[in-house]
Amino acid sequence: xxxxxxxxxxxxxxxxxxxxxxxxxxxxxxxxxxxxxxxxxxxxxxxxxxxxxxxxxxxxxxxxxxxxxxxxxxxxxxxxxxxxxxxxxxxxxxxxxxxxxxxxxxxxxxxxxxx
Amino acid sequence: xxxxxxxxxxxxxxxxxxxxxxxxxxxxxxxxxxxxxxxxxxxxxxxxxxxxxxxxxxxxxxxxxxxxxxxxxxxxxxxxxxxxxxxxxxxxxxxxxxxxxxxxxxxxxxxxx
Numbered sequence: 001x002x003x004x005x006x007x008x009x010x011x012x013x014x015x016x017x018x019x020x021x022x023x024x025x026x027x028x029x030x031x032x033x034x035x036x037x038x039x040x041x042x043x044x045x046x047x048x049x050x051x052x053x054x055x056x057x058x059x060x061x062x063x064x065x066x067x068x069x070x071x072x073x074x075x076x077x078x079x080x081x082x083x084x085x086x087x088x089x090x091x092x093x094x095x096x097x098x099x100x101x102x103x104x105x106x107x108x109x110x111x112x113x114x115x
Numbered sequence: 116x117x118x119x120x121x122x123x124x125x126x127x128x129x130x131x132x133x134x135x136x137x138x139x140x141x142x143x144x145x146x147x148x149x150x151x152x153x154x155x156x157x158x159x160x161x162x163x164x165x166x167x168x169x170x171x172x173x174x175x176x177x178x179x180x181x182x183x184x185x186x187x188x189x190x191x192x193x194x195x196x197x198x199x200x201x202x203x204x205x206x207x208x209x210x211x212x213x214x215x216x217x218x219x220x221x222x223x224x225x226x227x228x
Contacts, residue, residue, distance in 0.1 A: 006157075034217070043119070043205050043219030044158070089158065102171040103148065103207070103217055107157035 003027045004092050006106035015115050019077040023090030026071065029100040030092040035064060035075045038087045038108070047088075048075070080113045087111075117142065119208050119220035127226045133194040136223045140187050140208030146170075147189040148217065149181060152203040161204075164189055196227045 005024045013019045021035075031052040036044035050057040050064045050073070057064050063076045077084055087108045094100035120139040128134050140147050148171075149161040160173040164183035181191040187208075193200055203224050207217040 036219075041221070041224070043121075043207075043221045046216055046218065049216075091158075097170070099171060102160050102163050102173075104160065105150070105158040107155065 001026075002106075003030075004090055004104050004106040006090055006109045008109055009107070010110040010112070012112045012114060013080050015082055015113055016079045019075075019080045019084065019111055019113070021075040021077075021088050021090075021109050021111065023073050023075075023106055024071055025073075025092050027092070027094065027100065027104075028071070029094035030104075031094050032092065033064070033066060033073050034091045034093075034103070035062075036089040036091060036105075037084075038089060044089055077111075080111075082113045082115050085111055085113045119206060119218050121204075121206050121220035121223050123223060124221065125224045125226075127228060128196050129228055130196055130198060132196050133192060134196060134225060135190055135192045136204055136206075136225075138189045138191075138206030138208075138220060140189070140206075141210075141218055144208035144210050144218075145187055146209045147183055147187065148207045148209070149189070149191050150205045150207070151175075152205060152222070153201075158205065161191065193225075198227050201225060201227045 034049040035047040038044040048062045066073045089108045090106040093103045122137045146165045148163040150158040163171040167183045178194045183189045203222045205222045207219045209217045
């Protein structure tokens with residue numbers, strides 16, 4: 001049962017344009033959401049997170065939006081740069097203890113930014 | 116401060132053998148989680164340890180096991196290796212603060228032949 005879904009396996013955008021990466025979740029107990037970036041042969045690197053009490057969090061070129069009613073979040077990258085080309089994972093967790101407290105990941109989306 | 120260290124970086128094993136992977140978390144972090152990454156499957160949760168106790172376990176067979184030592188270092192063991200166990204095994208450590216800033220190591224690439 002995939003509780004965190006990234007339905008598009010890949011995305012290609014032009015340098016300077018906006019990249020929008022989507023993520024859906026099914027577990028209503030999730031209350032904290034994170035995005036990670038991963039290059040081949042490296043571990044994922046934390047990008048940005050958002051708590052369920054917020055609907056937007058911004059950090060430089062990266063903004064994450066959360067729509068709790070739709071169980072949907074998205075990562076916006078503006079402007080996109082060639083160095084952003086990587087695999088992006090959406091992750092979610094709920095609470096500090098119990099089965100939902102582990103970090104659950106989506107399958108990832110490969111972003112390619114064309115020069 | 117030093118990041119999460121995983122050893123070895125690469126490993127080639129034969130079917131039926133067993134393997135032990137090691138993870139040293141960031142100093143002060145007491146939680147260590149293990150994930151398996153295979154093409155098209157994302158990061159699959161294996162287990163999480165906190166203060167030497169397994170706090171969560173994923174849906175993997177009993178061939179996959181782990182432990183955590185008093186210094187928070189963790190090991191995972193896979194017995195009776197199968198070809199399908201070939202994957203990148205990632206370890207992440209996290210602190211007890213409000214920001215769930217899981218930090219990952221570079222992983223151990225296991226190839227079973």
